[in-house]
Amino acid sequence: MRPASEDDILAIVSRHFPVGHPSLLLDRGDDCAVLRGGGPLAVTTDIFAEDAHFRRRYFSSFDIGWKSLAVNISDVGSSGAKPSGFSIGLTLTGKEDVVWLEGFCAGMKALTERFDLAISGGDLARSSLLNVCVTAWGELSETLPRGLRRGVAQEGDVIFLVGNVGLARLGLTALEAADDAEACWERCPVACAQHLRPMPLAFEGMALGRFAVEHGLQDRLGLMDVSDGLARDLPRLLNSRKSGLGADVVLDSVHPEVREYCSGQGLDAVQFAFEGGEDYALAGTCPAEEWQALEALLSGFAVPFSRLGTVRPGAVTLNGKAPSSAGFDHFSA
Amino acid sequence: MRPASEDDILAIVSRHFPVGHPSLLLDRGDDCAVLRGGGPLAVTTDIFAEDAHFRRRYFSSFDIGWKSLAVNISDVGSSGAKPSGFSIGLTLTGKEDVVWLEGFCAGMKALTERFDLAISGGDLARSSLLNVCVTAWGELSETLPRGLRRGVAQEGDVIFLVGNVGLARLGLTALEAADDAEACWERCPVACAQHLRPMPLAFEGMALGRFAVEHGLQDRLGLMDVSDGLARDLPRLLNSRKSGLGADVVLDSVHPEVREYCSGQGLDAVQFAFEGGEDYALAGTCPAEEWQALEALLSGFAVPFSRLGTVRPGAVTLNGKAPSSAGFDHFSA
Numbered sequence: 001m002r003p004a005s006e007d008d009i010l011a012i013v014s015r016h017f018p019v020g021h022p023s024l025l026l027d028r029g030d031d032c033a034v035l036r037g038g039g040p041l042a043v044t045t046d047i048f049a050e051d052a053h054f055r056r057r058y059f060s061s062f063d064i065g066w067k068s069l070a071v072n073i074s075d076v077g078s079s080g081a082k083p084s085g086f087s088i089g090l091t092l093t094g095k096e097d098v099v100w101l102e103g104f105c106a107g108m109k110a111l112t113e114r115f116d117l118a119i120s121g122g123d124l125a126r127s128s129l130l131n132v133c134v135t136a137w138g139e140l141s142e143t144l145p146r147g148l149r150r151g152v153a154q155e156g157d158v159i160f161l162v163g164n165v166g167l168a169r170l171g172l173t174a175l176e177a178a179d180d181a182e183a184c185w186e187r188c189p190v191a192c193a194q195h196l197r198p199m200p201l202a203f204e205g206m207a208l209g210r211f212a213v214e215h216g217l218q219d220r221l222g223l224m225d226v227s228d229g230l231a232r233d234l235p236r237l238l239n240s241r242k243s244g245l246g247a248d249v250v251l252d253s254v255h256p257e258v259r260e261y262c263s264g265q266g267l268d269a270v271q272f273a274f275e276g277g278e279d280y281a282l283a284g285t286c287p288a289e290e291w292q293a294l295e296a297l298l299s300g301f302a303v304p305f306s307r308l309g310t311v312r313p314g315a316v317t318l319n320g321k322a323p324s325s326a327g328f329d330h331f332s333a
Numbered sequence: 334m335r336p337a338s339e340d341d342i343l344a345i346v347s348r349h350f351p352v353g354h355p356s357l358l359l360d361r362g363d364d365c366a367v368l369r370g371g372g373p374l375a376v377t378t379d380i381f382a383e384d385a386h387f388r389r390r391y392f393s394s395f396d397i398g399w400k401s402l403a404v405n406i407s408d409v410g411s412s413g414a415k416p417s418g419f420s421i422g423l424t425l426t427g428k429e430d431v432v433w434l435e436g437f438c439a440g441m442k443a444l445t446e447r448f449d450l451a452i453s454g455g456d457l458a459r460s461s462l463l464n465v466c467v468t469a470w471g472e473l474s475e476t477l478p479r480g481l482r483r484g485v486a487q488e489g490d491v492i493f494l495v496g497n498v499g500l501a502r503l504g505l506t507a508l509e510a511a512d513d514a515e516a517c518w519e520r521c522p523v524a525c526a527q528h529l530r531p532m533p534l535a536f537e538g539m540a541l542g543r544f545a546v547e548h549g550l551q552d553r554l555g556l557m558d559v560s561d562g563l564a565r566d567l568p569r570l571l572n573s574r575k576s577g578l579g580a581d582v583v584l585d586s587v588h589p590e591v592r593e594y595c596s597g598q599g600l601d602a603v604q605f606a607f608e609g610g611e612d613y614a615l616a617g618t619c620p621a622e623e624w625q626a627l628e629a630l631l632s633g634f635a636v637p638f639s640r641l642g643t644v645r646p647g648a649v650t651l652n653g654k655a656p657s658s659a660g661f662d663h664f665s666a
Contacts, residue, residue, distance in 0.1 A: 025373050026482060027480050034376070079359075124380075133456075
């Protein structure tokens with residue numbers, strides 16, 4: 001059954017998401033919602049668009065709701081902020097039925113509950129392709145007023161990775177090639193899940209923010225989320241173009257599903273993982289003298305971490321060789 | 334010439350918009366930007382999508398940049414907040430050349446400068462249709478912590494309108510029907526401008542917010558922007574469904590271009606203007622005993638205002654008759 005009007009769609013949204021939230025002074029439903037405000041606010045916007053970021057063939061509406069929010073929460077978390085709310089610009093095609101919309105809301109709601117987020121409202125439009133544009137924000141303490149960020153690395157710093165790389169790329173590759181998504185899930189379940197429903201590492205980002213404050217590293221602990229692959233994102237983390245800094249990256253912990261797939265295809269698994277994309281892992285830099293303390297923190301995380309190398313002048317190399325690809329660009333020919 | 338990469342597009346954006354702004358603690362370019370924060374923040378999201386909200390046939394890229402931001406600033410202004418920043422989710426088709434992108438940025442920049450806004454960043458994607466999703470915010474004072482809003486009207490209140498209605502609908506109608514947009518501009522320039530480049534009444538909204546604080550009307554002066562036409566928006570302003578309130582609306586000030594067009598087409602100009610749509614006027618309610626003071630304020634505005642009627646139980650009628658249309662719904666059959 002298709003919803004008959006915008007009001008019908010909003011009624012489905014209302015059934016899933018409470019109108020109010022402690023962080024809102026004025027709930028959604030008016031021209032604006034009003035955030036309580038207070039300290040600094042980290043803000044990010046990410047688009048999740050049909051055929052650019054997902055295909056309906058193997059993305060359920062739950063997956064679409066989940067991932068469109070997850071990629072934003074990942075950005076907020078990587079700044080060390082506590083995710084607190086979001087708004088959504090949702091462009092539907094008019095073909096989405098009530099079951100589809102319920103699934104979309106359920107996927108978004110799952111993350112909303114995990115991170116206790118306010119949904120401040122948004123806008124609905126109709127077009128020939130699905131497009132989900134989320135703006136999310138999170139609270140920073142006055143002790144970390146600019147959040148964690150890129151470009152603070154210095155020569156000698158340790159580069160670290162929290163989470164896995166390469167899995168989402170495998171999920172994408174496998175699901176694109178498969179006639180049968182179910183069989184794909186059986187063959188590489190972790191990779192499919194990582195591509196369809198990545199879990200943003202926001203609690204980990206917050207913990208790193210707190211670590212930075214406790215160790216006086218507000219301007220020396222670098223962090224970003226790896227959304228375009230390590231090959232493309234590490235030079236951003238190091239601000240290589242301006243700083244001239246790079247590293248000899250050693251990547252040895254590649255997930256068994258990636259290793260198995262690459263072995264079957266005659267591909268270099270480490271190179272595959274390094275190019276990656278949509279990993280939503282966290283990459284960071286830290287002064288060498290703080291690494292031992294940081295390692296103790298990272299060891300307590302529920303996701304794996306690894307030390308990727310040491311910052312030095314020059315290019316980023318992978319296991320001693322220049323990487324063969326610069327990653328993905330939507331607008332390159 | 335088409336930009337060769339995402340970086341080329343971002344370089345065009347950077348030439349138009351300064352990176353920093355006093356309201357940002359961390360400028361755009363990282364995973365998140367960081368807003369300084371402080372008081373309550375009014376937040377809104379509006380989509381501006383090809384074929385749903387605009388056609389490229391008669392919308393220049395300047396118009397698209399302008400209007401996609403204007404509709405958001407209008408929402409922020411109608412809450413009585415001072416617009417302070419925005420982020421943008423921009424989905425391009427890959428066919429936009431450098432001249433197009435320069436125009437788009439220039440249109441957005443014109444409003445950014447008028448209202449001294451920070452651009453906190455955003456996201457770029459590629460799809461088969463243009464889609465501009467803007468999230469904008471504005472600062473509220475602690476004396477108006479929930480902003481101006483709908484649904485505060487009581488029986489006996491005065492309903493007022495700031496700005497014109499019907500012009501944007503005429504602009505849309507004329508431009509849709511015309512083979513030659515230039516001729517259209519000559520025939521009804523104000524209507525074309527109102528449809529393509531509406532000026533958000535944010536300074537007027539801020540003045541009304543200040544009036545509310547000075548007169549102790551924070552919870553009694555209602556305001557919203559008229560984006561879907563008076564016929565559809567007045568019941569929202571009065572929260573008619575729940576409150577059972579309506580009004581006998583008398584609309585007598587219709588712009589000459591609307592009057593002339595409707596006369597030529599054998600249409601009722603008042604009805605045409607009442608149904609309207611995309612007017613980005615402000616509609617409000619105010620206790621009758623404050624009307625004289627409010628009228629003195631409105632008289633000083635650079636845009637026209639009118640008194641539409643008095644709130645009473647029952648339906649909203651227009652010049653004594655039930656309106657014939659409920660306005661536009663993207664998702665109705």
